[in-house]
Amino acid sequence: MTGSAPAPTPARESSTPVAAPTPTGAAGPGRRDWWRLVNQVVAVVFVVALAVGLVLFVRGQDWTPVRDLTTRLDPLHVAVVLVGALLINAAGLLLGVVSWYALFADLGAPVGRWTAARLFFVGFLAKFVPGRFVALPVLLRMGREIEVGPVRLAGVFLLSWAVVALTGMTVALAAGPALLGGATGWLLLAVVPLVVLFTRPDLLNRTLAGLARLLRRPPPSVAASRVGVRRAITTQSLSWVISGHHLWLLAVTAGAPPVRSYLVCVAGFAAATVAGLLVVVAPDGLGVREAVLLVGLATVLPASVATPVVLASRLVCALSEVLVGAGGLAVAQYLHRRRSGPRAPAPTT
Template structure:
């Protein structure tokens, strides 16, 4: 065997070793994060948790819970509209709902590849090229992350107080991207080059997608405000914190790629933000209730989208 022939198996062995260590590291980080979340929830709920949970069973709780679900569903529908704008509405509403909401469910599996595969596979059936679907998916991630982080700045005044003026800089960046969508596309292209991935194609509807995505975050965050009201939070102080905390926590969870739908990370960020307007025990209950509302609404919208697409024969 020549030296060149022997190098191949050696490289494969090293690659397999690195892959094994990577899997062990990801598993270890997952256990640590989930353990931290479990401890945080336990510390929050061990004393006042049962008392706070009783609030969800009181007679006046039903309207607020229904309002929370309605706000979350409306936010999801607006999110779909933002994504369709990046495809210049080449896909009809029924087919778009089917692709978008099935892709949403894929986030419960670690990694981004499943969402991309869902979009590409279903888009191909409608005659949309894979490159176009991948490009819209990547740009949509950038749009939702940027706008979610911007809406998350609403938490800033409660946390930073008189130093909240520092948040004007990030807010100006979002405004700049709306005025000049090429800024966002350029950033995504540079990120793709850095990660050695295919560069996303320019999306003609980026400006519309940014605006609609921002509205989507504002609307969907109202579900957290409704839950805060149910638990007795001050309506005025709770509104910006609830809306901003949901956007900030969801973005933070989406960046934790090793955890399905950011389980754990989202709850920790939510609790830390909500603790500025409610006690720690109430923040823990609201974080758990928010997760349950979001999962329920995502399942309901996905089932509705499938039924709509079947009736429309798409």
């Protein structure tokens, strides 16, 4: 229109890009690259330490009794039994993963199953690392990626450890009559904490809140559900029962009576493993677990035969744990990255 003011024209953008102001405390590209390099170095150190730990474990054992026993048996039969024992124990370990995830889903973070599994397998493999401290920075970094702080992460692992110990001791009671005769009534006291936790999971939340008040910390922002706690207890109990069958298979192959050795092996394996867990100074219960297993197997096998069976059980457990742990970590890492996808770049304005 004649005499009207012209429409405002947009200001021409400068040909020289202007850097957006960096928020206070934000990490610049150089700092991000530095932390990425540090994380990669820590991951490499963890893998190297794991390899060193496995080599030390294999070299630190005297496998002569196992070789002597296998030479007296059919090699093909021994190979089939060892593979079967390995698969049985691996199945039990996978149920342990399900138990841990049931607790993590309650107390950890709303993340995918494989994303959470990465944390489990790193912590699981840490038992083979000399000193175990090398895995701590890796776990903290992985927890920070999914917004799980160190306190909550430690709480999940401690609660999982408690469930593992309580269910293991409860399953171990079945070996009591075979090892201690009829005077086993007092052992039922070990079942009380597990029964209370199973029937009243809400007591766990009250306990955590009470500890927070005692330590003058804010109350927990998350709470364990009844379904999650009960699922964790049930699957971990099944894990013990299934894993113990690998020892029974080895013992029967070595000449143990199948019926009389059943509870000694299945329940005795849980007792021996929990004893090794409680003695924290022994790496992965080395020596402690073998001593408890020998006491039980001595009731159904000669000592000269029970010793190689115990050593073969240790070998089967180590191989299955490494295969499940390393394989599970590789699969979980791949699926985590595939489902996460590339992250969108942060806005610059």
